[in-house]
Amino acid sequence: MLEKLKILVPFIALGVMASPIAASAEEGLAKPWQMNLQDAASPVMDKIHDFHSLLMVVMVGIVLFVLAILGYVCFRFSAKRNPVPSKTSHNTLLEVVWTAVPIVILIIIAIPGMRLLYFHDRAQDYEMTLKVTGHQWYWTYNYPDQGDFEFDSIPVPEGDLEPGQPRLLTVDNRVVLPVDTNIQVLITADDVIHNWAVPALGMKIDATPGRINERWVRIDKEGMYYGMCSELCGVYHSFMPIQVEAVSKEAFAKWVEQAQEEFAQNDGSSVNLVEAEQKSR
Amino acid sequence: MAYGAAAAHGEHDHHPTGWKRWVYSTNHKDIGTMYIWLSFVAAIIGGAMSWYIRLELAHPGIQYIDDFQFYNVLVTAHGFLMVFFVVMPAMIGGFGNWFVPLMIGAPDMAFPRMNNISFWLLAAALVLLVLSTVVGDGPGTGWTVYPPLSNANYQPGPSVDFGILALHVAGASSILGAVNFIVTIFNMRAPGMTMHRMPLFVWAILVTAFLLLLAVPVLAGALTMLLTDRNFGTTFFAPDGGGDPVLWQHLFWFFGHPEVYIIIIPAFGIISQVISTFSKRPVFGYLGMAYAMVSIGVVGFIVWAHHMYTVGLDADARAYFTAATLIIAVPTGIKIFSWLATMWGGSIEFETPMLCAIGFIWLFVIGGVTGVLLANAGIDFAMHDTYYVVAHFHYVMAIAAIFAMFAGWYYWIGKMSGRQYPDLLSKVQFWVFFIGVNVLFFPQHFLGLAGMPRRIPDYPDAYWGWNYVSSIGALITAVGTFMFFYIVWYTYRSGKPVTADNPWGEGATTLEWVVPSPAPFHTHEELPVIGSGGRPTTQAAPAE
Ligand SMILES: [Cu+2]
Numbered sequence: 001m002l003e004k005l006k007i008l009v010p011f012i013a014l015g016v017m018a019s020p021i022a023a024s025a026e027e028g029l030a031k032p033w034q035m036n037l038q039d040a041a042s043p044v045m046d047k048i049h050d051f052h053s054l055l056m057v058v059m060v061g062i063v064l065f066v067l068a069i070l071g072y073v074c075f076r077f078s079a080k081r082n083p084v085p086s087k088t089s090h091n092t093l094l095e096v097v098w099t100a101v102p103i104v105i106l107i108i109i110a111i112p113g114m115r116l117l118y119f120h121d122r123a124q125d126y127e128m129t130l131k132v133t134g135h136q137w138y139w140t141y142n143y144p145d146q147g148d149f150e151f152d153s154i155p156v157p158e159g160d161l162e163p164g165q166p167r168l169l170t171v172d173n174r175v176v177l178p179v180d181t182n183i184q185v186l187i188t189a190d191d192v193i194h195n196w197a198v199p200a201l202g203m204k205i206d207a208t209p210g211r212i213n214e215r216w217v218r219i220d221k222e223g224m225y226y227g228m229c230s231e232l233c234g235v236y237h238s239f240m241p242i243q244v245e246a247v248s249k250e251a252f253a254k255w256v257e258q259a260q261e262e263f264a265q266n267d268g269s270s271v272n273l274v275e276a277e278q279k280s281r
Numbered sequence: 282m283a284y285g286a287a288a289a290h291g292e293h294d295h296h297p298t299g300w301k302r303w304v305y306s307t308n309h310k311d312i313g314t315m316y317i318w319l320s321f322v323a324a325i326i327g328g329a330m331s332w333y334i335r336l337e338l339a340h341p342g343i344q345y346i347d348d349f350q351f352y353n354v355l356v357t358a359h360g361f362l363m364v365f366f367v368v369m370p371a372m373i374g375g376f377g378n379w380f381v382p383l384m385i386g387a388p389d390m391a392f393p394r395m396n397n398i399s400f401w402l403l404a405a406a407l408v409l410l411v412l413s414t415v416v417g418d419g420p421g422t423g424w425t426v427y428p429p430l431s432n433a434n435y436q437p438g439p440s441v442d443f444g445i446l447a448l449h450v451a452g453a454s455s456i457l458g459a460v461n462f463i464v465t466i467f468n469m470r471a472p473g474m475t476m477h478r479m480p481l482f483v484w485a486i487l488v489t490a491f492l493l494l495l496a497v498p499v500l501a502g503a504l505t506m507l508l509t510d511r512n513f514g515t516t517f518f519a520p521d522g523g524g525d526p527v528l529w530q531h532l533f534w535f536f537g538h539p540e541v542y543i544i545i546i547p548a549f550g551i552i553s554q555v556i557s558t559f560s561k562r563p564v565f566g567y568l569g570m571a572y573a574m575v576s577i578g579v580v581g582f583i584v585w586a587h588h589m590y591t592v593g594l595d596a597d598a599r600a601y602f603t604a605a606t607l608i609i610a611v612p613t614g615i616k617i618f619s620w621l622a623t624m625w626g627g628s629i630e631f632e633t634p635m636l637c638a639i640g641f642i643w644l645f646v647i648g649g650v651t652g653v654l655l656a657n658a659g660i661d662f663a664m665h666d667t668y669y670v671v672a673h674f675h676y677v678m679a680i681a682a683i684f685a686m687f688a689g690w691y692y693w694i695g696k697m698s699g700r701q702y703p704d705l706l707s708k709v710q711f712w713v714f715f716i717g718v719n720v721l722f723f724p725q726h727f728l729g730l731a732g733m734p735r736r737i738p739d740y741p742d743a744y745w746g747w748n749y750v751s752s753i754g755a756l757i758t759a760v761g762t763f764m765f766f767y768i769v770w771y772t773y774r775s776g777k778p779v780t781a782d783n784p785w786g787e788g789a790t791t792l793e794w795v796v797p798s799p800a801p802f803h804t805h806e807e808l809p810v811i812g813s814g815g816r817p818t819t820q821a822a823p824a825e
Contacts, residue, residue, distance in 0.1 A: 029732075029741065029743065030731035030732055030733070030741065030743040030744060031731075031743055032742075032743050032745065032746055033727075033746040033747065034727065034730075034731040034743065035727040035730065035731070036727075036730050036731070037663065037730050037731070037732075038731060038732055045663075048659075048660055048663050051657070051659060051660050052654075052660060052663075055653070055654045055657075055660070058650070058653075059650035059651065059653070059654065062646070062650050063646055063647060063650055066617065066621070066642070066646045067643070067646075069621050069625075070621065070624075070639065070642060070643070073621060073624040073625050073627075073629070074624070074629065074631075074639070077560070077624060077625060077626060077627050077628065077629050078628075078629050078631070079561075079628045079629055079630050082626075082627070082628050082629075083628055084628060085560060085561040085562045085626065085627045085628040085788075086562065086626030086627070087562070087563075088565075088626065089562070089563045089564075089565060089566075089567065090565060090566050090567070090568075090569075091565075091566075091622075094622065095566050095569055095615070098614060098615060098618040099611060099614070099615060102610055102611050102614040103611060106607045106608075106610055106611070106653075109607070109653065109657065110603070110604065110607055110657075112659075113603060113657035113658075113659045113660065114600055114603065114659065115659070116657075116659030116660060117596060117599055117600055117603065117657070117658045117659035118596055118600075119659075120659070120662075121596040122596075136435075166741055166742070166743075167341070167741060167742055168739060168740065168741045169741050191429065191434075191435070192427075192429045192430040192435055193427055193429065193430065193526060195591060195666060197666075197732075197734070199663065199731075199732035202663060204591055204662045204663065204665055204666070205591055205593065205662070206591050206592045206593060208526055208527065208592065208593070209429060209520050209521075209526065210520020210521070210524075210525065210526065211520070211525075211526075211527070211593060213592075213593035214593075226741075227732070228732075228734050228737070228741075229734070230591075230665070230666040230667070230734045231427075231591075231666060232353065232356075232422070232423045232427070232430065232736045233430060234353075234421065234430060234435060235349045235350050235353070235421065236349060237349075237353070237736065237737060238349075238734070238736075238737030238738055238739050238740070239739075
């Protein structure tokens with residue numbers, strides 16, 4: 001059955017993929033009228049694309065199969081064409097088949113699904129770590145391996161946007177990360193549950209107070225990648241974007257030097273928060 | 282009571298009159314009718330909320346709802362209303378109450394007074410829920426009520442407490458109703474109505490009642506813990522006191538996943554009756570159908586964490602929940618294929634209930650295949666909390682359930698009211714609503730794939746196109762909804778009287794079609810004796 005369904009692939013590809021033609025600098029955000037996943041910029045997202053293509057074949061195949069039977073039945077067995085209904089009420093062989101065939105299809109799905117699950121769970125060799133903390137309603141980023149500097153990433157209000165900056169997705173200080181580097185991402189929150197999501201990187205993980213979640217990312221292409229908080233976190237939930245700028249390793253090293261100076265005063269800001277609170281009392 | 286004398290005269294409609302008939306009602310039919318009306322009221326409120334949401338989302342930027350707490354309240358209340366006060370009352374309280382006793386040949390429910398309190402508790406819960414949105418700032422938590430967002434620090438004021446109490450009271454109503462159904466179905470079947478002769482709708486309600494009985498107490502426990510967290514300084518879900526926000530999610534979804542089957546299994550029952558009736562054949566693979574529902578119910582209790590693939594569960598745990606969830610596709614597949622096989626070889630009449638049942642299959646299959654995708658933890662997190670999930674569950678659960686309710690209402694209204702719906706208008710209503718919901722929800726798959734998060738009042742401009750299409754779909758759906766309510770009004774006012782016991786012909790074999798139309802106040806006073814095939818060997822006797 002699956003073999004036959006492969007015929008459908010080009011149609012699905014035509015119908016579903018809104019493929020951007022020439023993207024010079026990678027822009028990791030949705031395009032108008034986009035119908036498919038955002039373009040992959042990480043190995044995890046690559047594999048999600050592959051798995052999604054397989055699932056699309058299966059899903060479209062099942063839907064068309066059912067639709068075809070439904071259409072045929074409504075046509076052939078309408079009261080006009082078939083005035084005398086059959087009285088058969090079961091058929092053991094048929095029932096075994098429609099139990100067994102779905103099991104086979106599920107196994108075909110489950111194997112790559114499980115591989116993907118374990119692939120994106122953890123990487124073995126991290127070259128650096130990024131710490132992410134969610135707050136109502138902005139993110140804080142910390143670079144423990146580059147001198148432990150830290151900064152807040154505040155959304156830019158609509159009125160202050162420069163031309164070309166996408167609305168609701170632009171922040172003042174973006175996360176800068178090197179390409180081709182295995183990066184461990186540690187995520188938490190200090191008030192309510194948020195979710196750090198960057199679709200093009202195949203990244204989505206809850207930021208939960210009292211817990212540290214771990215994910216990894218390896219960015220394939222230089223560019224700007226956007227995401228939004230993906231767990232309802234209160235009044236300004238739709239206004240806490242994530243903006244990741246992926247640069248070459250050299251550019252990243254330069255940026256780190258700058259950032260260490262610029263954000264020096266923020267170093268260890270959790271301690272500062274405690275101090276600030278004490279002062280305010 | 283002058284019950285015996287009245288019965289001797291063939292007078293079946295002896296009952297209290299005026300408000301006492303309804304407020305004090307212990308009659309399964311009157312209580313069923315009240316449930317259906319309550320569901321209509323809640324549907325209008327919940328529907329209005331969703332149209333307001335779609336109006337705001339028709340264009341990027343903020344047009345109408347500049348108070349985002351209020352937006353979150355709309356999202357929350359829409360979910361609560363549709364789940365607890367529209368679908369459940371209509372299908373379980375409404376059609377369940379009306380037709381379980383009729384179908385098994387019982388004179389009424391086992392505990393008629395408990396039936397009364399079940400309904401009135403639900404009415405009280407609806408009042409509490411509506412109040413929760415107007416006291417204070419309203420509950421802006423989503424229907425999942427995740428702490429810490431639902432804790433007192435982040436949702437101060439009494440709104441969330443009102444919401445919790447509304448769910449508590451609705452839960453008590455559900456538990457009492459579930460006990461009533463279980464006892465009725467186990468003990469009050471007419472002679473010869475063995476378990477394996479019960480109509481599939483009765484099986485569906487039985488499975489649903491067990492799900493309610495086992496799942497709702499877990500929700501009640503979790504809600505109580507949240508209530509004490511909010512008001513009495515406990516920290517079950519607060520990490521700064523050693524609690525864990527994820528514990529809430531486990532408890533909530535241990536209830537929440539069975540809850541989606543509580544919504545859709547009665548729909549399976551209705552669709553089975555309708556397809557069998559209008560194909561003029563018994564349901565194909567009856568036993569497989571009954572036990573498919575039982576196994577969906579059982580497995581439904583061990584898959585809850587597939588709602589939590591992004592909370593940071595261990596990979597092995599996610600692998601287990603992926604496998605367990607995929608298994609559910611097997612019994613649901615059995616149901617779809619059995620419906621198709623019932624139609625295959627049948628002699629199909631395309632009456633409005635049948636159209637709705639076919640619409641149900643279409644919606645359920647689309648929502649089902651995206652469910653198979655979402656079951657995979659490996660890919661789910663790309664779709665988690667996006668509009669892909671919104672599209673999935675509206676297809677598979679919400680809109681599918683609505684079509685089952687339409688099917689049930691059109692199928693049974695002649696029996697319930699003694700009047701038939703206007704045929705042509707009802708078919709137009711079906712098509713308008715069917716086109717509307719597909720235009721409304723199908724583009725949301727694209728939005729979700731492209732990464733648009735759910736529960737947001739404003740979105741990046743690139744998502745405009747499909748959002749606009751989706752809002753047009755909402756408009757069409759609204760037209761279809763108003764047409765339905767017009768049909769309800771028209772049917773009660775001037776629908777064609779139904780004179781036959783069985784207006785649907787040879788396909789309608791269940792016992793509600795051997796009593797007169799409209800069904801008299803008391804039915805099956807003499808128990809019918811059921812022969813093979815579930816047909817009565819003696820008629821349910823209208824006296825003399
Ligand atoms: Cu957030």
